Amino acid sequence: MKRLEDLRGVGPKRLEILSKNGITSLMALLATLPSGYVDALNPTPLGLLTQEAHCVGGVVLDHPRKHFYGGKSAVRASLGDGSGVLSLAWFNQPWMSTQVKKGDSLLVYGKVSFYQGVAGMTNPRIIQRRGIEPVYRAMPGLPGRTFSALARQALDNMTDESAETLPQWFLDEWRLCGKRFAWEQAHFPQSQALLEQAKRRLAFENLLLYQTALLAVGQRGRAGLPLKGREKDLGRYWSAMPFSPTEAQRAALQDVFDDLNSGYAMRRLLQGDVGSGKTAVAFGAAWLATRSGYQCAMMAPTEILAQQHAASAARLLSSLGIASGLLTSSLSAGERQTALERIANGSWQLVIGTQALISETVKYHRLGLVITDEQHRFGVRQRQTLVEKPGGNVQAHMLALSATPIPRSLALVMYGDLDVSLIQEKPPGRLPVNTRVVPEGKRTQLFSYILASAQRGEQCFYVCPLVEESEELSVKSVKETYEYLKRGPLKTLRLGMAYGQQDEGEKSLALRRFSAGELDVLVASSVIEVGVDVPGATIIAIEDAERFGLAQLHQLRGRVGRGNKESWCFLLGPFNDRLTVLTQSDNGFFIAQKDLEQRGPGQFLGTLQHGRELPDAFGVKDMRLLEETNRCLRFLASEPRHKPFLEYLTGLSQNAFGGVFSSGRH
Numbered sequence: 001m002k003r004l005e006d007l008r009g010v011g012p013k014r015l016e017i018l019s020k021n022g023i024t025s026l027m028a029l030l031a032t033l034p035s036g037y038v039d040a041l042n043p044t045p046l047g048l049l050t051q052e053a054h055c056v057g058g059v060v061l062d063h064p065r066k067h068f069y070g071g072k073s074a075v076r077a078s079l080g081d082g083s084g085v086l087s088l089a090w091f092n093q094p095w096m097s098t099q100v101k102k103g104d105s106l107l108v109y110g111k112v113s114f115y116q117g118v119a120g121m122t123n124p125r126i127i128q129r130r131g132i133e134p135v136y137r138a139m140p141g142l143p144g145r146t147f148s149a150l151a152r153q154a155l156d157n158m159t160d161e162s163a164e165t166l167p168q169w170f171l172d173e174w175r176l177c178g179k180r181f182a183w184e185q186a187h188f189p190q191s192q193a194l195l196e197q198a199k200r201r202l203a204f205e206n207l208l209l210y211q212t213a214l215l216a217v218g219q220r221g222r223a224g225l226p227l228k229g230r231e232k233d234l235g236r237y238w239s240a241m242p243f244s245p246t247e248a249q250r251a252a253l254q255d256v257f258d259d260l261n262s263g264y265a266m267r268r269l270l271q272g273d274v275g276s277g278k279t280a281v282a283f284g285a286a287w288l289a290t291r292s293g294y295q296c297a298m299m300a301p302t303e304i305l306a307q308q309h310a311a312s313a314a315r316l317l318s319s320l321g322i323a324s325g326l327l328t329s330s331l332s333a334g335e336r337q338t339a340l341e342r343i344a345n346g347s348w349q350l351v352i353g354t355q356a357l358i359s360e361t362v363k364y365h366r367l368g369l370v371i372t373d374e375q376h377r378f379g380v381r382q383r384q385t386l387v388e389k390p391g392g393n394v395q396a397h398m399l400a401l402s403a404t405p406i407p408r409s410l411a412l413v414m415y416g417d418l419d420v421s422l423i424q425e426k427p428p429g430r431l432p433v434n435t436r437v438v439p440e441g442k443r444t445q446l447f448s449y450i451l452a453s454a455q456r457g458e459q460c461f462y463v464c465p466l467v468e469e470s471e472e473l474s475v476k477s478v479k480e481t482y483e484y485l486k487r488g489p490l491k492t493l494r495l496g497m498a499y500g501q502q503d504e505g506e507k508s509l510a511l512r513r514f515s516a517g518e519l520d521v522l523v524a525s526s527v528i529e530v531g532v533d534v535p536g537a538t539i540i541a542i543e544d545a546e547r548f549g550l551a552q553l554h555q556l557r558g559r560v561g562r563g564n565k566e567s568w569c570f571l572l573g574p575f576n577d578r579l580t581v582l583t584q585s586d587n588g589f590f591i592a593q594k595d596l597e598q599r600g601p602g603q604f605l606g607t608l609q610h611g612r613e614l615p616d617a618f619g620v621k622d623m624r625l626l627e628e629t630n631r632c633l634r635f636l637a638s639e640p641r642h643k644p645f646l647e648y649l650t651g652l653s654q655n656a657f658g659g660v661f662s663s664g665r666h
Helices: 012-020 026-031 144-156 168-173 179-187 192-218 231-240 247-260 278-291 303-320 333-344 380-387 408-414 440-455 478-487 504-515 550-557 577-584 588-606 623-638 640-661
Strands: 036-039 053-060 065-069 072-080 085-091 105-115 118-122 132-135 267-272 295-299 324-327 350-353 367-372 397-402 419-423 433-438 459-463 495-498 521-524 537-542 567-572
Touching: 026 144, 026 179, 036 053, 132 144, 144 179, 179 192, 192 623, 192 640, 231 247, 231 278, 231 303, 247 267, 247 278, 247 397, 247 419, 267 278, 278 295, 278 303, 278 367, 278 397, 303 324, 303 350, 303 504, 324 333, 367 380, 433 440, 433 577, 440 459, 440 537, 440 567, 478 495, 478 521, 495 504, 504 521, 537 550, 550 567, 550 577, 550 588, 567 577, 577 588, 623 640
Parallel strands: 085 118, 267 397, 267 419, 295 350, 295 367, 324 350, 367 397, 433 567, 459 521, 459 537, 495 521, 537 567
Antiparallel strands: 036 132, 053 072, 053 105, 065 072, 072 085, 105 118
C-alpha cells in the first residue's frame, strides 16, 4: 500500500498540513470523513425547514436589494417554492445583486436560522448541479476539492482486503457493507441510499470500538485503597446535617459506602437534577473517606463553583471535625504555599479546587477519594491524573457528579465504565420555577416586570447565545444586549456582564458583585449554566431560546428558584413545540429524554460540552445504532467462543481510542 507522500500533489508542505490535522496514512486520510453533504437531489421544501443546514430550491420572488452600511454591503432577496418563503442575505458580496434575478430558479445551500418566526439563510452557496456533494471541515492550505482528489487516489491504491478490519461473518451477522465500499460512498456518494449504508458501517465500527475501550477500562479492576467504614457513620453524617435527606440521597450515599468497602477502586457517577442535593451526598462520601484516615480532593470546573463548595463545606462539615481548604490558580504565592503545606501534611482533610488540584506541585498526604463536580466538563485524562496521585498499584476512589440528566440509554454508552446512581427526587419545599415563552411583541411587559422585581430587591440573569454581534446570525449577543439594556429599557438598574472568553478577573468580579447583590441584572452567556448560586435571583430571561438545547435551557433555568421566593424563567422567541416542553415540566430527566428524541444524540451531546468525546463518524445521530452496538458488544462478551474476536476488537480499540482512556498518557 502506498504512503501519503507517494500520492500525486503531496509534497513536504502538504504533508505537513495533513500531519497537523492528524492524517499520517492513507487509512487516516479516508477516515477523515465529510462534515456534511449538500444533497441537491432532494432539496428540503421551504415549509419544512429546521434550524440546521439545508439545500433548498425555489424561485426568486423579488429583485435583489443591495444596501451599504459602515463600508459593508448586504444583498437581500426572497426565495419561494409554494410551501414557504426563505429570506436570503449575502454580506460583502455586492455582485450577487446582478447574479441573481427575479424569477430565476435557484438552488442554494446554507445554515437556516429563524428570526421572529421567519426563516433566513446567510451567505448561501449557489448549487450549480444536482447531486450529492461532500463538504469537508476547513483545513488551512488544503481546499475541499484537493482533499477529495487525494481521497480518490487513496481509494484507487487500496483493495477491499487491505481496507477491511472486520471479518466477513461479522459483516453478514450485523448487515454491514465492506469498509472500502463504505469509504467510497462516504467520499463519492452515488445515491442517498448507498450513502446511508456507508454511514451505518463506519459509525457502527467506530461506536463498537469506543464501547470496547470503555469495557476494557471498566474491567481493569484496579485495587482500591482499603476504606473500612461502619454503617453507623452514615447515620451520624445525616444527623449532623441541618436538613432531612431524601430517600434518594440516602440510597446514593449507601451506594458509595458499599463501593468504598468493596476492595476495588470506586468509579461511580452520581446524576441528579438541579437542586436534588448531590453536594450533600458528595460531602457524605468525603466524611466516609476521612473516617478511614484518608484525604478527599473535590475538583470543580470553575473557580466560583469551587469557592461556593468551600463555603458550603466549612458550614456543613465543621461540626463533624473535617478541616477543609481551597486551592485555585488565583491564590497569591503566599496563600498557595500555605495551602500546599496544609495539603501535604494532612491538616486539610478535604481539599476543594479547580484543575489546580492536578498540578505536579500538589503533594497529597493520603489521598483516598476524588470527587469531580459537573464531570462532563472534565476529560478522562484530567480525572485519571487525580485518581492516580496515591501512586503504586492502587488508585483513589472516584465519585463524579453531574447535574446534567442524561437518558439512561445514552449514559450506558457514554459512561459504560462507571456505575451510576440517580437522584430523581428533590428535597421538599423547593418551589418550582414558572416558565413562559415570550414572543417579540411581549418584551415591553418583560422589562416592566424586571424593573418591578428590582424594586423588591430581586435580581435577574439575562442570557444570550453569542458573545459578539454576528453578521451571519440574526441573534442577540451578550455585548450588544448589555449596551442596549444599559442605555434603554433597564437604564435605571445596575447591570453587569459575564461571558466565557472574558478576562478571568473581570468575570469573577462581575459574578461576585452579582452574588453579593451589588448588581440587579447580569447579562451573560451560558457561562452561568454551572456554578452560580444566587438565592436573590428570581428571574432568568433567555434570548433566542430556540438556539439552546432543552437540557441546556433546563440547566440555565436552575440558576433561579434557589431561595424562598417565586421565580420565573422567560424564554424569548417564537412559540414552538420544543420550548413548550419546558413550560410543562421541571423534571430534568423527562426534558433530557425529549431533547434526545427531538435532536438526536449527536446534537444533544454537543450542547453538554462533555469531556468524553463520542466517536464522530458522521456524527452520532441515531440512538438505535448506539443501542445496537451496545447490544452487539454485550453479546460478544457473553459468548466464550467470541473471546478471541473480542480480544482482537480490544486491540483495535486501543489503537483508535487508547489516547482518550489511557491513564499513562497525559
